[in-house]
Amino acid sequence: MPSQVFSVSEVKQLLAQGAQLVDVLGADEFERDHLPGAINIPLKQLDNGAVADLDRKRPVLVYCNDFG
Amino acid sequence: MRLETLGFTNVIDYVPGKLAWFEENQPREGKASDETWIGDVADADVPTCGLRERLGDVRARTADWDTCVVVSSERVVLGLLRKAELEGDPNATAEQVMRSGPKTFRPNVTLEELLKSMRDHDIQTNSLVTTGEGKLLGVISRADAEATLAHNGAETAPGI
Numbered sequence: 043m044p045s046q047v048f049s050v051s052e053v054k055q056l057l058a059q060g061a062q063l064v065d066v067l068g069a070d071e072f073e074r075d076h077l078p079g080a081i082n083i084p085l086k087q088l089d090n091g092a093v094a095d096l097d098r099k100r101p102v103l104v105y106c107n108d109f110g
Numbered sequence: 111m112r113l114e115t116l117g118f119t120n121v122i123d124y125v126p127g128k129l130a131w132f133e134e135n136q137p138r139e140g141k142a143s144d145e146t147w148i149g150d151v152a153d154a155d156v157p158t159c160g161l162r163e164r165l166g167d168v169r170a171r172t173a174d175w176d177t178c179v180v181v182s183s184e185r186v187v188l189g190l191l192r193k194a195e196l197e198g199d200p201n202a203t204a205e206q207v208m209r210s211g212p213k214t215f216r217p218n219v220t221l222e223e224l225l226k227s228m229r230d231h232d233i234q235t236n237s238l239v240t241t242g243e244g245k246l247l248g249v250i251s252r253a254d255a256e257a258t259l260a261h262n263g264a265e266t267a268p269g270i
Contacts, residue, residue, distance in 0.1 A: 046123045050134050053124055061122065064113075075142035077131055090116060098117050105124040105131075 053077075053103065061101040077105065132218035133242035148224050149217020151258055152239040152248030159204050161188060166200030177236045179246055180204045186244045187214060192235065214240040217247055221262075225255045 047053060057063060057079065065072050065080040072082040083092045085106075096102060113121045124131075132138060135149040157172040158181045168191065172178050178196060180189035189208030198207055215224055217239055224237060236249040 045121070046125050048125050050131065050136055053131070056122065065128070067128070073140055075128070075132070075138045075140040077128065078137050078139050080139075088113070088116070093113065093116055093118070096118070098119070101120040101122055102113055102118050103122045103124055104113065105127050108127040108129045 047103070056101060056103050059101070061103045062096055064096070064102055064104045066104055066106050071107075080105075129218070130242055133216045135217040135241060135247055146221040146258065146262055147217055148215060148219050148221055148237075148239050148250055148255075149247055151221065151254070152217065152250050153254070154248040156236070156246075156249040158185070158246065159191070161203065161205040161208075163204050164200060165191075165196060165198055165202050165204065165207065168204060169196050169200065172196060177249060178204075179238060179249070180208045181246055185246050187212065187238060187240055187246050190238070212238055214238045214244070216240070216242060221250075221255060221259050224250065225252075225259055228252050228255060 047056065063077060063080040065076045065082050066085040066088070067076075067082070068084050069082060072080075072084075076082070081095070132147075157168070157175050157178045159168045159178050160183075161180060168178055176193040176196065178191040179187055180191060181187055189204070189210050190212040191204060191208055195207045195209070215227075215237055227233070228237065234252050236251050237255075238249055239247045241247060
């Protein structure tokens with residue numbers, strides 16, 4: 043599986059295959075808008091507790107705001 | 111800290127990110143779902159034509175529209191024909207008379223933002239809505255923008 047994807051169709055394909063979608067932006071920004079089905083784990087809060095609900099056996103698709 | 115250091119072995123980065131997703135007119139969740147984004151209401155039925163089409167042929171199928179968007183085979187916006195161009199020489203091609211590089215808006219602009227821009231610049235004609243890569247999604251007229259916003263009850267200061 044690729045470590046990076048660039049297109050909407052790739053995202054949809056991964057989600058259809060069971061990938062978990064993680065938004066690493068801040069909580070306020072997440073509350074305003076996010077991709078459907080995403081869960082919010084702000085990058086600064088990333089630790090074992092924050093990822094407790096994620097399945098390590100399934101792919102995790104992460105995104106932030108934009109390039110860079 | 112990264113997910114990989116926490117034992118995740120299959121981590122994939124969607125590099126373009128959230129803004130690019132919305133600029134592709136994809137669905138959203140969150141408080142912004144209550145807003146009207148112009149991608150939600152753009153009229154995708156606007157007539158289009160290719161560079162080499164003759165105005166006479168274009169005019170024959172634009173019916174009541176006073177706008178025709180000149181697009182590539184990938185539906186990327188190349189130019190715009192407004193009423194003045196559409197009523198020109200029927201033998202001229204779209205490429206010869208089109209307005210190149212028309213102003214476009216992304217679908218994740220709110221209807222309020224678009225209407226403000228239309229008012230500030232006294233735009234009465236159709237505004238083009240395209241993806242971040244320039245693919246045509248549709249158009250919004252000033253009248254439709256005003257009517258939709260009024261219908262949504264979003265305007266709190268009548269007369270502005």
